[in-house]
Amino acid sequence: MVVRRRKKSRKLRGRTRTMGWGRVGQHRKSGSRGGFGAVGFHKHKWMWLLKYAPNWYGKHGFISPRQLRREIKAINVGELNELASQLLSQNRAVREGDLIVINTVEMGYDKVLGEGRVTLPLKVIVKSISEKAKKKIEEQGGIVVLAGDSGEQ
Numbered sequence: 001m002v003v004r005r006r007k008k009s010r011k012l013r014g015r016t017r018t019m020g021w022g023r024v025g026q027h028r029k030s031g032s033r034g035g036f037g038a039v040g041f042h043k044h045k046w047m048w049l050l051k052y053a054p055n056w057y058g059k060h061g062f063i064s065p066r067q068l069r070r071e072i073k074a075i076n077v078g079e080l081n082e083l084a085s086q087l088l089s090q091n092r093a094v095r096e097g098d099l100i101v102i103n104t105v106e107m108g109y110d111k112v113l114g115e116g117r118v119t120l121p122l123k124v125i126v127k128s129i130s131e132k133a134k135k136k137i138e139e140q141g142g143i144v145v146l147a148g149d150s151g152e153q
Contacts, residue, residue: 008020041056041057072110072111073108073109073110073111074109074110074111074112074113075104075107075109075111075112075113076112076113076114076115076116076133077112077113077114077115077116077118077122077124077133077136077137078115078116078117078118079116080102080104080112080118080122080124081116081117081118081119081120081122082116083102084100084102084120084122087100087102088100092106092107096123098121098141099121099122099123099141099142099143100120100121100122100123101122101123101125102122102123102124102125103125104124104125104126104127105125105126105127105147109126109127110127110128111126111127111128111129111130112124112126112128112129112130112133113130113132113133114130114131114132114133114134114135114136117136118136118137118139118140118142119140120140120142121140121141121142122137122140122142122143123142123143123144123145124137124142124143124144124145125145125147126144126145126146126147127146127147127148128146129144129146
């Protein structure tokens with residue numbers, strides 16, 4: 001069907017300065033919307049704020065101070081298994097009978113995680129260890145020693 005009436009916006013293109021928006025300044029810049037950005041949230045845009053951004057003002061939650069946050073450096077049991085022969089050749093690991101003793105604390109690791117396969121009997125000295133990693137080491141006849149403990153676990 002043929003459109004018999006053109007839209008006002010199409011009709012006014014090119015013929016007028018203000019395209020049907022009245023005298024100078026109307027429908028221009030930021031005056032028509034009450035200011036740029038977040039201007040007027042405590043004044044004339046208050047109801048908009050209550051409806052669409054009720055939590056705009058005030059404090060929410062907290063960020064712990066940088067010096068209190070500590071990065072935990074971790075290594076997987078699979079990596080320890082692969083590194084065992086290399087560590088032995090560098091004298092960073094020791095043989096104790098069948099076991100290969102690896103001290104992860106001296107290597108600079110805080111935790112041992114359970115990703116990967118363990119094929120060698122390892123004695124691992126750690127600060128902390130996941131249950132999965134401990135299970136994998138002990139299944140191969142290995143031992144886990146917590147660095148703070150004198151005995152074995």
